[in-house]
Amino acid sequence: MKHQIENNSYSEAKNIKEEVALFLDSLDRHNVKTDLSIYKEELGEILYRKGIEYDPTKRPEFPEKDRAILEPLWNFRKELDEWNTFTEPIVRDYRKRIFEYLYSTFGVVENKPNDGEKLNSKEHRAVTVEETSNQFLDKLIKKVIKPGYKIDDKLYEYYKESFLAEDKQKQEEFRKIKDEIPREEFDKKYDEYLKWKKRYEFTKTIRPADVVMYKYKPESQK
Known part of the structure; x- marks a missing residue:
């Protein structure tokens, strides 16, 4: 990992x-x-x-x-x-x-949601919307048109835990030294921290899965 x-x-x-x-x-x-x-x-x-x-x-x-x-x-x-x-x-x-x-x-895997799964806007993209009078189907996936790609769930959880733990430790160190070192030196260290954070920060979704989504619309509005 x-x-x-x-x-x-x-x-x-x-x-x-x-x-x-x-x-x-x-x-x-x-x-x-x-x-x-x-x-x-x-x-x-x-x-x-x-x-x-x-x-x-x-x-x-x-x-x-x-x-x-x-x-x-x-x-x-x-x-x-x-x-x-x-x-x-x-x-x-x-x-x-x-x-x-x-x-x-x-650590990239296929992202293929199940039919009937709730739409997750970060992982799924509704390229087609089908209206339904059944409110229990609202925002559920009718079918997958094309799977997407994402970082493996276990890997991403491992990454989040290790990254966030290290990030928290670095922020605590900055709080300790903020008033102990010259401002110029502090700013330099903080810039290095921001570069580190940008380098190791990555999102879970590579490309969302394309799906058909149900959207509730009462009969009275049709």
Whole structure:
């Protein structure tokens, strides 16, 4: 869990998680007529935005701190050059391994709510609303259109507990030293604290699940 939390503190982690999730969506829309160059371009652009220009003849030198995050993406991109067929089993296996990369690296899991579950605006997005005269169905999910992605529940709870505990400790230290050190020195330390907090703060939802939601409307208003 600690290495997943550390990876989430990587400056580009948020973008990478979102971009790879979008890439998985592209794979889900594939068919035998899909042009393979689309996937090559998508992965190549993700790498390029992280300072790596894909060259199939030369493996780049990855900075040690970035290797665990970026090298697997480069390998996934290179693998596309080796495909000579485009079949459902190949794409399914490829997608599975990329999803496993998201989990092992960042702790990302699929977010697929159950039908009848209460809508959570932080994790679900109602792309379609269906009116109902049954008030007990109000704001319940009728069905899932497309699953989203989120940080694993256990990992996020572990992160929150450890992060909040450390944050509380740091704030207590600031209260103690506030009147004991020069203002300039205090401000410098506090700026470092804010940078630390921004670095290690991350949200649970990567992308909300798209759902159909019931909305109560009395018969008299229809």
